[in-house]
Amino acid sequence: MRYEKGHKEQTRKRVVDVASARFRAKGIEGTGVAGLMAEAGLTHGGFYAHFKSKDDLVREALSAAHARNRAGWAAEVKAARDRGGDGLEAIVRWYLRPAHRDRPEAGCSVAALAPEVARNDPEIRDAMARAADEMAAIIASELPPSLSGERARETAYAIFALMVGTLQLARVTTDHALSEAILEAGREAALRLARRET
Amino acid sequence: MRYEKGHKEQTRKRVVDVASARFRAKGIEGTGVAGLMAEAGLTHGGFYAHFKSKDDLVREALSAAHARNRAGWAAEVKAARDRGGDGLEAIVRWYLRPAHRDRPEAGCSVAALAPEVARNDPEIRDAMARAADEMAAIIASELPPSLSGERARETAYAIFALMVGTLQLARVTTDHALSEAILEAGREAALRLARRET
DNA sequence: CATATAATATGACGATCATAATGTAAAGAG
DNA sequence: CTCTTTACATTATGATCGTCATATTATATG
Numbered sequence: 001m002r003y004e005k006g007h008k009e010q011t012r013k014r015v016v017d018v019a020s021a022r023f024r025a026k027g028i029e030g031t032g033v034a035g036l037m038a039e040a041g042l043t044h045g046g047f048y049a050h051f052k053s054k055d056d057l058v059r060e061a062l063s064a065a066h067a068r069n070r071a072g073w074a075a076e077v078k079a080a081r082d083r084g085g086d087g088l089e090a091i092v093r094w095y096l097r098p099a100h101r102d103r104p105e106a107g108c109s110v111a112a113l114a115p116e117v118a119r120n121d122p123e124i125r126d127a128m129a130r131a132a133d134e135m136a137a138i139i140a141s142e143l144p145p146s147l148s149g150e151r152a153r154e155t156a157y158a159i160f161a162l163m164v165g166t167l168q169l170a171r172v173t174t175d176h177a178l179s180e181a182i183l184e185a186g187r188e189a190a191l192r193l194a195r196r197e198t
Numbered sequence: 199m200r201y202e203k204g205h206k207e208q209t210r211k212r213v214v215d216v217a218s219a220r221f222r223a224k225g226i227e228g229t230g231v232a233g234l235m236a237e238a239g240l241t242h243g244g245f246y247a248h249f250k251s252k253d254d255l256v257r258e259a260l261s262a263a264h265a266r267n268r269a270g271w272a273a274e275v276k277a278a279r280d281r282g283g284d285g286l287e288a289i290v291r292w293y294l295r296p297a298h299r300d301r302p303e304a305g306c307s308v309a310a311l312a313p314e315v316a317r318n319d320p321e322i323r324d325a326m327a328r329a330a331d332e333m334a335a336i337i338a339s340e341l342p343p344s345l346s347g348e349r350a351r352e353t354a355y356a357i358f359a360l361m362v363g364t365l366q367l368a369r370v371t372t373d374h375a376l377s378e379a380i381l382e383a384g385r386e387a388a389l390r391l392a393r394r395e396t
Numbered sequence: 397c398a399t400a401t402a403a404t405a406t407g408a409c410g411a412t413c414a415t416a417a418t419g420t421a422a423a424g425a426g
Numbered sequence: 427c428t429c430t431t432t433a434c435a436t437t438a439t440g441a442t443c444g445t446c447a448t449a450t451t452a453t454a455t456g
Contacts, residue, residue: 007405029227033444045446046404054444081200104316110367112313116225118302118369127372157367157380158360158387165363169308169355171316173327182355188358192394193387201423209433230413243416244434252414335443 012050020061024112025105065109066131092190102172111167114143210248218259222310223303263307264329286340290388299368309365
């Protein structure tokens with residue numbers, strides 16, 4: 001059947017959105033093309049009219065997930081600035097909140113998929129590496145003036161790594177109280193790294 | 199055929215060792231029972247004479263991987279102590295070294311598998327959570343006296359999370375120089391968290 | 397109104413997946 | 427020396443995997 005103009009792009013976008021959520025929720029290998037298309041309201045056959053391979057979709061879904069998250073980062077920073085608060089503190093508290101731990105399908109793709117992506121092709125790794133670099137750049141830009149020099153990027157990467165690892169540990173732990181304590185410890189440590197003098 | 203006494207236990211151990219390496223190298227879902235048994239020199243049929251399910255093996259492989267790594271942690275601490283050095287600094291430098299980044303199959307299972315494990319059953323998550331808690335305990339025991347009080351465990355978890363996240367980011371990045379810089383930034387930040395005063 | 401076309405659906409390919417029932421051969425028990 | 431047992435091999439099951447060739451059908455175009 002022939003659909004209205006723009007229908008295909010809309011469908012493609014829907015598949016990418018579904019994929020970006022399912023990958024984060026169930027992993028890349030844990031997500032099949034058939035189930036993915038079914039969730040998008042389609043059958044599996046049409047997949048290759050939109051993407052040349054699953055890897056092709058993976059790249060796009062990683063970028064799409066990051067694009068949405070980047071908007072969240074920017075919104076948090078802006079909201080903090082508007083109320084005269086600290087942008088970095090807002091990011092840390094927002095990233096390491098229980099709701100983020102509990103809903104990986106809507107959260108950071110690095111925390112949800114980093115090891116699996118690391119085992120993939122360079123194109124896929126680069127899609128995530130670019131996302132990580134952008135998040136590190138946002139962190140770096142929010143560091144206090146005393147840290148905004150040469151080593152800002154390194155410090156920013158360390159803070160981001162701490163946030164990623166903390167979220168993962170909090171997700172692994174089945175002890176709820178410990179999971180909460182891990183999140184709190186991560187928040188505190190991240191802010192300490194951000195506030196060091198010299 | 200009937201083998202000598204103890205042959206079965208030896209075979210089982212070999213399968214667990216192969217699995218613990220393969221899981222870390224290719225992921226849990228990325229590792230099939232058939233390939234695993236072939237690498238152990240067996241056919242896939244006998245698998246269920248040793249384990250009641252793949253999940254059963256996963257639990258055991260995670261514990262086995264951790265047991266070996268824990269020995270490495272202890273050895274690093276002891277070596278540092280023997281030469282009058284700082285045990286925690288030794289752990290951080292050993293964990294965040296390029297060889298660890300480049301050989302996940304012999305490395306930390308948390309860094310290699312945390313998000314995938316977080317999506318699994320509570321028994322499997324607990325196997326990793328116990329390992330993480332033990333590593334955090336070692337870190338806590340090596341913190342300076344000024345930090346050995348109430349919040350030692352929280353600080354230790356944060357340091358461990360930073361190490362895990364750093365290793366993962368270094369593995370994702372395809373830019374070698376950046377990957378090295380990420381490792382260095384992680385080492386520096388981890389030691390800074392460990393050395394804070396008050 | 398007829399027709400070419402675009403966006404899907406249908407169905408099938410061979411591979412591989414976890415799991416399991418059954419077969420087989422050799423070492424230990426008698 | 428025979429027989430039972432044990433450790434694994436063989437073979438099979440039904441599912442699901444990624445991929446693709448082909449069929450279908452409504453719409454935009456003529």
